[in-house]
Amino acid sequence: MALPVFKSRLEIINAIRTSYQQTSLTLRAMYDSRIDAIVTDNLFIRIPIIDQINEGWGVFDTANVYQGNVYQLEKHLERIMFSAAGAKIPVPLTLGQMKEKVLQLISLFDCNNLRVRVFLSKGLVGESSEAQGIFYALLYTDPNQVKPETVKERSVSIPLKPRELAVIKTNNYLCNTLCSLEAKEKGGYMGVMLDENGYLAESAMANVAVILPGGHFRTPFPDKILEGTTIKRVLLFCEELVKNGELQSASRGNISLEEAKHSEEMLIVGGDNIVGITEFDGEPIGSGAMGIITRKIKNFLQQDHVSI
Structure with missing residues (x-):
């Protein structure tokens, strides 16, 4: 079958409009x-x-x-x-x-x-x-693109980008896509990549954080990942929770796989939103529902959207 040859702009425009997929x-x-x-x-x-x-x-x-x-x-x-x-x-x-x-x-x-x-x-x-x-x-x-309330999540084998590229929000998202695909194949959501030492790094399109036993909020160092605008805002809010005694500390630091699996709460932070992680690599996190601090952070962001 011979391919059509479009010689007028109108033919091209009509063909492109017809070819659009409904999404x-x-x-x-x-x-x-x-x-x-x-x-x-x-x-x-x-x-x-x-x-x-x-x-x-x-x-x-x-x-x-x-x-x-x-x-x-x-x-x-x-x-x-x-x-x-x-x-x-x-x-x-x-x-x-x-x-x-x-x-x-x-x-x-x-x-x-x-x-x-x-x-x-x-x-x-x-x-x-x-x-x-x-x-x-x-x-x-x-x-x-509305996010779920809670998810089961998995760590993935996709390596981090070199630091010089990781801190730049480039349009090349191949590693991020592979991270998300591997997570879904394992029954997860977007995946959590690890650094060369096995510490938590970042999700495919968001940051991650945990509430460790004793009330310690921790998110990975931003030196080899893309630090989001949302996690910066969340850290400021968590510092206020420290001041009023609802948290003991709020910091950036290393998070091992074992610490994550035994954390009281775990969350994905990005896109102005929070998604609670109720299971990580097959291990239940906390009560199996969105945690108290995670809920407070989510509510804060929802109010913050219209107050700034």
Whole structure:
């Protein structure tokens, strides 16, 4: 059978629209610094494949929108600027200008489950080394990204990225994807990677933490993982719990597999949310339900979403 040959833009557009698969994810709009404009037709909400996929020379960050406000927007923009510096990507806009573009983007819509994902790219292959980077901001909704209350989790064999890459939020998420796939094959959720010494490191797309016996909140050191904006906020809250006596300590530190398996509570921290771990590598954690401190942290974040 001979392949069709499209010679007009209308033929191409109709074919692409027909080929779209129905998913829960809806692309709402995208800002593109190449044209300094917002596009709302999802047929043209596109990033050229030779832009970020071919060389993988791009970084990104994602923020959630609650009641019209982007939660911790400046923190996310600061982190993408840090990632861009590490990836040697020239940034075409200031942080303030990026913030302005994002706020204009979200002002176009009033709906639930809005998320904004920002990208910085070196640009197209073949451009001169002096060429400015490209900034994209994608606004989308996906009701299926609502997280479960609690999960069973598994450690995985996927190695950590080298430190220089681990602390950069690059668009290359192959290791993260393999982590999640291995966890699911073992009956887990997103997986927990270990460092070279066997200590807990991070999940596929989130940080992890435990409440050790005696009321000690601990999360891994951020020196060889991507430290999330959520875990930083959670640590500040846990320091308040220490002050009022609900916790004995809140710190970053090494967590062995045995410590995790015998912890009073274990949690996944990321995406402005908390997921309680009720079983880890086949061992029950605590009572088998979301723990008291984990619940307090989750409630704090839910209130924090609309108070900042």
